[in-house]
Each structure stands twice: as structure tokens, then as C-alpha cells.
Amino acid sequence: MENREKLKKLVEDVFLLQPGEFRFDLRREEVETWDSFGVVSLAVGIQEVFGHHLTPAEAGGIKSIGDVIDILSTKGFNFDH
Amino acid sequence: MTTLSEQQVQRDPRVLREAWETPATFALLPAKMIVDSKWIANGLALLPDELQQGHYVLLTSGTTGTPKLVVGRRERSEKLAAILHRQQESEPVEETLVLLPLSYSYAFVNQWLWAECFRRSLKLTPGFNNPSAMLDAFRKSRNAMICLVGVQVPLLTSYFQGQSFPGIIRVHFAGGRFPQEQLPALRELFPQATIFNNYGCAEALPRLTLRKADAAEESADIGTPLPGIELSTNEASELLFRSPYRAVGIVEAGQFHALPSAEWTQSGDLAQLTDRGSWRLLGRASEVFKRHGEKISLATLITTVTSTWAGQAVFYRERDARGEDGHVLVLAPAPAPGQLQAVLLSLRRNHGRAHWPLRIESVLALPLLANGKPDVQATAAREDKTLLWYQRI
Numbered sequence: 001m002e003n004r005e006k007l008k009k010l011v012e013d014v015f016l017l018q019p020g021e022f023r024f025d026l027r028r029e030e031v032e033t034w035d036s037f038g039v040v041s042l043a044v045g046i047q048e049v050f051g052h053h054l055t056p057a058e059a060g061g062i063k064s065i066g067d068v069i070d071i072l073s074t075k076g077f078n079f080d081h
Numbered sequence: 082m083t084t085l086s087e088q089q090v091q092r093d094p095r096v097l098r099e100a101w102e103t104p105a106t107f108a109l110l111p112a113k114m115i116v117d118s119k120w121i122a123n124g125l126a127l128l129p130d131e132l133q134q135g136h137y138v139l140l141t142s143g144t145t146g147t148p149k150l151v152v153g154r155r156e157r158s159e160k161l162a163a164i165l166h167r168q169q170e171s172e173p174v175e176e177t178l179v180l181l182p183l184s185y186s187y188a189f190v191n192q193w194l195w196a197e198c199f200r201r202s203l204k205l206t207p208g209f210n211n212p213s214a215m216l217d218a219f220r221k222s223r224n225a226m227i228c229l230v231g232v233q234v235p236l237l238t239s240y241f242q243g244q245s246f247p248g249i250i251r252v253h254f255a256g257g258r259f260p261q262e263q264l265p266a267l268r269e270l271f272p273q274a275t276i277f278n279n280y281g282c283a284e285a286l287p288r289l290t291l292r293k294a295d296a297a298e299e300s301a302d303i304g305t306p307l308p309g310i311e312l313s314t315n316e317a318s319e320l321l322f323r324s325p326y327r328a329v330g331i332v333e334a335g336q337f338h339a340l341p342s343a344e345w346t347q348s349g350d351l352a353q354l355t356d357r358g359s360w361r362l363l364g365r366a367s368e369v370f371k372r373h374g375e376k377i378s379l380a381t382l383i384t385t386v387t388s389t390w391a392g393q394a395v396f397y398r399e400r401d402a403r404g405e406d407g408h409v410l411v412l413a414p415a416p417a418p419g420q421l422q423a424v425l426l427s428l429r430r431n432h433g434r435a436h437w438p439l440r441i442e443s444v445l446a447l448p449l450l451a452n453g454k455p456d457v458q459a460t461a462a463r464e465d466k467t468l469l470w471y472q473r474i
Contacts, residue, residue, distance in 0.1 A: 014473065016429035016437075019422075037373070037434050037474055044473035 003050075003077050010045045011065060014038060027064040042068075050077060082125050082133070087112040087184050091205055097183070098197065101137070101155065108138035108150070111184040111451040116140070116148045124150045124332040129339075132330065139186050141283040141452075150332035151186065153286045161288060161326035162195045164307055168291050169277060171195065174251055175224040176202035180215065180233070185452040186287040187255045191228050191279070208453075209233065212240045222248035230256040230453040234263045235392050237270060247273045255279035255287070257454050258380065261300035262387055278303060280362075282348045284340060285310075286328045289348065290360060300384055301362045302355065312352075312360055313345060319366055320352035321345040370398070370406045375435040379408060382438075385431045386410065389423040393447045397461035399439060401474060407439040411460050412469070415443035421469055434472075442466040 001009075008022050015033040028034045034042075043059045046052055046068070052075050054062075062068055069079045083100055085107060090097045100107040108125060125138065132152055139151050165171070177196050181188040183205070196203040204225075206218045219241070225248055229237075252267065252274045254260065259278040260267070267276060276294035280303035281287040289312065292304025306312050311323045323345055330339045340346060351363035363369065364380035371377065379396045386394045393413040401407045416424065421441065428437050444466050448459040 013470070016425045018426055033429055033434060035434055041473040048473065 003072070003079050004081070006049050007065070007068065007072075007079070010049050011042070011068075014041045014045050022065075024065050024069070028062070046072070050075075052077075082128075082138075083107040084121065084125070085109050087182050090183055094203065094205065097193065101194075101197065104134045106133050106136040106138065106152075108140070109184045109189065110140050111182050113451045114140065120148070121150075123335070127332050127335075127337040128152065128330070129337065136329065139184055139189065139283075141186065147333070149283070151283050151286060151328045152330045152332070153186075154329050157326045157329075158190055158194055158286060159198055161286070161307075162190060162198045164309070164326070165191060165195060165288060165291075166199055168307055169251065169253070170275065171199070171226065171251065173224055174201060174226045176204055176222065177226045177228075178204045178206055178218050178222060178249075180206055180208040180227055180229060181453050182451050185256070186283055187230075187279070187281075187452070188228055190287055191253060191255070192226070209236050209240075212236075216241065216244075219246040219249065222246060225249045226251035226253065228253045228255065230254065231258050231260040231263075232393055232395075232447070232449070232455055233453055234260045234267065238263070238266045238391065241270060245270055245272050247271075249274050252276045253279050255281065256452060258383060258387075259294075259300045259303075260387075261294070261298070263391070264294055266391075267294075280304070280360075282350075284328050284331065284346050285322060285324055285348070286326060288326075289322050289324065292359065297359060299361070301380065303352075303360050303362055305359055312354075314352055314354070318351040318353060318363060320348040320350045320360070320362075322348055368396075372406050372408075373435040375433065377406075377408065377436055382408070382410075382428075382432065382436060385427050386412075386424055389427045390416065390420060392416065393455065395447055395455040395457060395460055396438065397457050399461070401439055403474075409461075410438040410441045411447065411466065412441065412443045413447045414445050415467060416469070425470065437472055439474075440471040441469045443469055 012022055015031050015038055039059055043054045046054055050072055058071050085100055135155055137153050141149055141151055177192045179188055179192055183189055183193050207214050227249055231254055249271045250273050252271050278292050279288055280290040289310055290303045290306050309325050313321045328340055330337055349366055351366055351369055352360050355361050364378040368379040395411050396408045399407055399409050444463055448456040450456045
């Protein structure tokens with residue numbers, strides 16, 4: 001599975017998104033389930049799926065899916081089409 | 082003291098009548114016992130002399146799995162059977178089909194004793210152990226009454242989908258959550274039946290309130306108390322009752338406890354009185370807890386789950402990796418991916434993340450207690466559960 005698809009599936013699962021709700025430009029304030037525990041869940045999921053352990057600063061700084069992609073891209077993950 | 086087993090009664094129901102008509106107190110025990118015969122003998126030996134005549138004893142495990150002997154006075158239970166006959170509009174009922182163990186106080190009073198008192202026909206069936214025999218009994222029924230527990234509805238609808246049984250004119254539910262959202266399916270199965278939600282507990286032996294299915298829209302509404310029964314709540318919303326029909330004592334943890342008539346007794350549930358005078362359950366006292374500072378009611382969550390899931394569902398309690406109280410949802414049988422998503426979205430729509438289960442698992446069928454209720458402890462202990470979803474927390 002490509003990284004884009006892996007990330008989409010993870011975010012849908014963590015925040016219980018409805019079909020069609022996920023977008024790669026989705027922002028935290030658009031998803032009511034993206035609460036503080038959601039952030040923890042997302043961080044655990046990123047560790048599970050991508051093997052990258054987010055630092056507290058990285059996790060706390062995530063405000064959008066784009067931020068996740070930016071962090072993982074710096075670790076060598078490719079999110080291009 | 083005479084002890085009768087469910088198997089003996091299944092073989093020859095007359096032994097139960099003989100025991101009831103004999104002055105000496107007797108015990109009726111389930112086929113599958115959660116305790117051994119020594120536990121029973123020791124428990125029965127604790128009954129005071131005044132309870133050695135005119136009473137009967139049932140073994141109950143309740144939903145917690147903790148065994149206890151419940152002692153009832155025959156005269157009281159006969160009076161309750163008469164009240165039930167009137168309140169449940171049972172005069173037109175000619176026969177009752179038994180689908181639950183008779184040693185279950187609900188079936189014992191609502192069906193066996195009622196049939197004895199009102200000289201109606203009692204038909205024992207193997208229940209869901211033999212669906213084809215049950216189907217045959219349903220088809221042959223005539224002006225019949227059945228007593229079910231809510232968790233049996235998915236079995237009914239899966240075994241008998243598309244069929245209807247007009248010979249069944251009264252359908253009673255007790256012993257757990259009332260399947261309000263399954264009423265359309267139940268009406269297809271039993272088009273001529275009046276459906277009742279009965280509420281009570283083992284100490285009540287067994288009934289406290291009653292309502293017709295149509296009299297309320299939510300499962301948690303248990304209706305109003307039967308004549309002579311009083312309900313109240315304490316500051317913690319624990320539901321208390323006083324009943325002239327209730328058990329006179331229980332044996333639990335190696336001790337006999339008398340239940341004086343004038344004392345208020347806890348039913349084990351939390352409840353509130355509604356504006357229209359009926360009572361509304363808020364959950365089992367043991368099934369309401371705090372998670373991340375939020376009050377979690379498993380009864381409320383089950384209502385959310387079953388609003389989109391027609392199969393069996395039960396929660397068991399578990400602490401998460403941080404030591405915080407949590408809960409795990411088990412569905413049976415395994416849902417299709419779309420059904421799982423519907424359950425998850427329903428949880429998201431109705432509850433914050435603290436209320437979401439730690440995991441969602443599935444099994445082919447939930448293990449049941451002898452009284453037909455889900456065996457929560459056995460469900461939690463099952464090693465063949467399939468993990469469907471989990472909170473990464």
C-alpha cells in the first residue's frame with residue numbers, strides 16, 4: 001500500500017471519519033474527534049504504520065494532515081502521487 | 082431438603098408440581114451450575130428453621146456471575162402470579178411455551194407458576210438449543226405466551242426470518258435490556274402479540290415494573306411499578322424497591338441474609354423517575370464508571386451500538402495501558418466491514434472519544450449464562466475473539 005493510502009486509512013480509523021470526509025488538506029479544527037486523545041492515538045498509529053516515533057513537539061505541532069506529511073517526508077517517506 | 086434439577090423437571094414436569102404442593106421447602110437448580118453440589122448443600126443448610134416449610138429456593142448467577150441462593154415464599158409468589166395475570170392481560174392465553182430454563186425466576190414465576198395457578202398448558206421446549214423443535218412449537222402454538230430475554234432476538238430473527246407466528250399472542254421480555262429498536266422485526270414474527278417489557282431482579286422474585294412495548298419509545302423506560310410495589314432512588318440514583326412479593330432471604334458468600342419486607346432493597350440498577358411517571362434505567366450500578374473524568378454508561382452505549390447493529394453485542398470492562406477504566410465491545414457474529422463502520426460512526430456521532438471502546442472484537446456467538454443473558458466474564462475470557470478495531474491509546 002502506498003504511503004498516501006496508508007495515511008488515509010490510519011486517519012480515518014483514528015478519528016472515525018465518514019466516507020469521503022478525508023482530504024489531504026484536512027485541518028484539525030475541521031474534525032471534532034481530533035481532540036487531545038486523538039493526537040495521542042494518531043501518534044501511536046504513526047509509530048505502528050510508519051515506524052516513526054513522534055517527539056512531543058512534533059505531535060503537539062500537528063495541526064493538519066499536511067503537517068503529518070511534512071514530518072514523515074523529512075524521515076524519507078514519499079507521499080507523492 | 083428436596084432438590085430438583087432442571088433435567089428432572091424437563092423429564093417429568095410433575096415433580097415440580099409435587100414439590101410445590103408438599104409443605105417442605107425445596108430447591109430448583111439449573112442444568113448448568115456455576116457451583117458444585119457441596120456449595121448448594123452448605124448454602125441450603127444455612128436457611129433458618131422458619132424457612133424450612135412453604136418456601137422454595139432458586140440458584141441465580143445474576144449478570145455478575147456471583148452465585149446466590151434466593152429464597153421465595155410460595156404464598157407471595159402465587160399472589161404475584163395473580164397480579165401478573167391481570168397486568169399482563171393473560172386471560173386469553175391458553176398455553177405458555179418455555180424457551181428459558183425454568184429455574185430462572187422469570188420463567189419460573191411468569192410461566193410455570195402462572196400456568197399452575199391459572200390452569201394453563203405449559204409446554205417445555207429445548208429453546209435455541211434446537212431451533213427446528215422451537216419452530217415446530219411456534220407453528221403449533223395457539224393463543225400462546227412466550228418469555229424471552231433481549232439477547233435472543235438476533236437469534237430469533239436469523240433463524241425465523243420471513244416467518245410469522247400468529248398463534249403467539251403475548252411476548253414478554255425481561256432479564257436485560259429491552260430490544261425496543263427490534264420491535265418492527267418482532268411484530269413481523271409475532272403479528273398478533275402484545276409485547277411487554279418486564280423489569281425486576283432476583284431479589285424481587287422477579288418482577289417490579291411492567292410496560293407495553295408501545296407505551297414508550299426508548300429501551301430504558303421500564304414503565305410503572307406493579308400494584309403493591311414501591312420504587313425509589315437514593316442520592317446516587319440507585320434504584321430501590323419494596324415489594325410484598327419479593328424474596329425473603331438470600332444466601333451469598335456463605336451467609337444467609339434475611340430481606341425484611343419493610344426495608345428498601347437495591348435492584349442493582351441506576352434509574353430516574355420520568356416526567357410522565359414511568360421509570361427510566363440509567364444503567365447497572367456496576368456498569369457506570371468514569372473514564373478520563375467522564376461518566377460512562379454501558380447501557381447507553383449499548384443503545385447506540387444496537388441502533389445500527391442487529392446482532393448480539395456486549396461490553397466487558399478492562400483497564401487501558403495507562404490504568405484508566407475502559408470497556409471493550411464484543412459483537413456476534415462478525416460484522417461486515419460496512420456494518421462495523423456504521424457502528425463506529427454511530428459511536429462518533431453520539432459520544433466523545435472517552436466513551437468509545439478500547440477495542441471492538443467479534444465472536445461467532447456470545448457465550449450465554451443459563452438464564453440466556455450474555456456471560457460477560459466468559460466473553461472476556463474467550464481467546465478466539467477477532468480484533469476488528471482498537472483505539473491506539
